[in-house]
Amino acid sequence: xxxxxxxxxxxxxxxxxxxxxxxxxxxxxxxxxxxxxxxxxxxxxxxxxxxxxxxxxxxxxxxxxxxxxxxxxxxxxxxxxxxxxxxxxxxxxxxxxxxxxxxxxxxxxxxxxxxxxxxxxxxxxxxxxxxxxxxxxxxxxxxxxxxx
Amino acid sequence: xxxxxxxxxxxxxxxxxxxxxxxxxxxxxxxxxxxxxxxxxxxxxxxxxxxxxxxxxxxxxxxxxxxxxxxxxxxxxxxxxxxxxxxxxxxxxxxxxxxxxxxxxxxxxxxxxxxxxxxxxxxxxxxxxx
Numbered sequence: 001x002x003x004x005x006x007x008x009x010x011x012x013x014x015x016x017x018x019x020x021x022x023x024x025x026x027x028x029x030x031x032x033x034x035x036x037x038x039x040x041x042x043x044x045x046x047x048x049x050x051x052x053x054x055x056x057x058x059x060x061x062x063x064x065x066x067x068x069x070x071x072x073x074x075x076x077x078x079x080x081x082x083x084x085x086x087x088x089x090x091x092x093x094x095x096x097x098x099x100x101x102x103x104x105x106x107x108x109x110x111x112x113x114x115x116x117x118x119x120x121x122x123x124x125x126x127x128x129x130x131x132x133x134x135x136x137x138x139x140x141x142x143x144x145x146x147x148x
Numbered sequence: 149x150x151x152x153x154x155x156x157x158x159x160x161x162x163x164x165x166x167x168x169x170x171x172x173x174x175x176x177x178x179x180x181x182x183x184x185x186x187x188x189x190x191x192x193x194x195x196x197x198x199x200x201x202x203x204x205x206x207x208x209x210x211x212x213x214x215x216x217x218x219x220x221x222x223x224x225x226x227x228x229x230x231x232x233x234x235x236x237x238x239x240x241x242x243x244x245x246x247x248x249x250x251x252x253x254x255x256x257x258x259x260x261x262x263x264x265x266x267x268x269x270x271x272x273x274x275x276x277x278x
Contacts, residue, residue, distance in 0.1 A: 027168075027169045030169070031168070031170070032166065032169075032203075033156070033201070033204065034200075038214065039213065048212070048214055054213055054214055056200065056203060056204070056207075056213070057207065057219055058196060058199050058200040058219075062170055065170075065171070065172065065196075066171065082186065086196070087222065088220065088222045088269075089195070089196065089220065089223070091216075091218065091219050091220070092217075092218045093216065093218065096214045096216075139220070
């Protein structure tokens with residue numbers, strides 16, 4: 001799968017706000033077995049100094065994965081999603097995500113390459129509040145497997 | 149310094165629950181028919197589910213659910229989850245690479261399944277003073 005290197009540096013328009021709900025945090029924490037009360041109980045989260053329920057560290061992927069459809073479904077880039085596997089993932093937090101956050105994602109393509117018949121795409125997603133406060137920067141590398 | 153290893157059991161039910169909670173409904177995580185058709189050895193765990201379990205281990209070692217400042221992994225090998233009640237196990241361990249002057253601890257993390265490394269370059273930075 002050959003990807004067009006001229007896409008490096010491209011930034012997409014900010015996505016529509018994602019409203020982080022308490023029940024979504026509870027559901028996600030339960031799904032990964034995260035039993036810390038700060039994910040489930042408002043008073044426990046507030047005792048740690050947070051305004052509302054605390055999301056586990058990988059929770060932002062819910063928001064960024066949805067936002068990345070902007071790139072992987074960009075017809076100009078031409079990715080065959082059935083051949084995509086996840087390569088790398090990294091989060092750098094300014095602060096944790098909490099319930100009540102309204103999060104906006106701005107996607108940038110940082111790197112595009114083709115090696116051994118496979119395409120590699122690295123994206124950075126800057127996740128901010130609707131007010132522009134930085135929350136977390138998320139890097140993701142996907143591999144588009146070539147035809148065997 | 150090393151942290152005590154943690155073991156997480158993963159079954160098909162966990163993958164279905166994670167699919168629902170995360171919104172990642174890729175059929176390679178629940179359909180043997182689909183997974184084998186695309187050349188996988190069977191249904192595999194979401195890489196992000198493995199990353200989330202390792203994240204649990206990190207926050208538990210840190211002693212605080214909000215201690216993680218930075219966290220990254222490379223997915224090197226799929227975690228195959230058989231369709232039975234036992235599922236499979238992911239074992240997670242970590243050692244301290246560096247403690248910085250400004251109160252941050254950098255960890256090198258290892259995650260294995262059936263003795264094989266499933267993540268590489270797994271690193272986290274945690275806040276050790278609030």
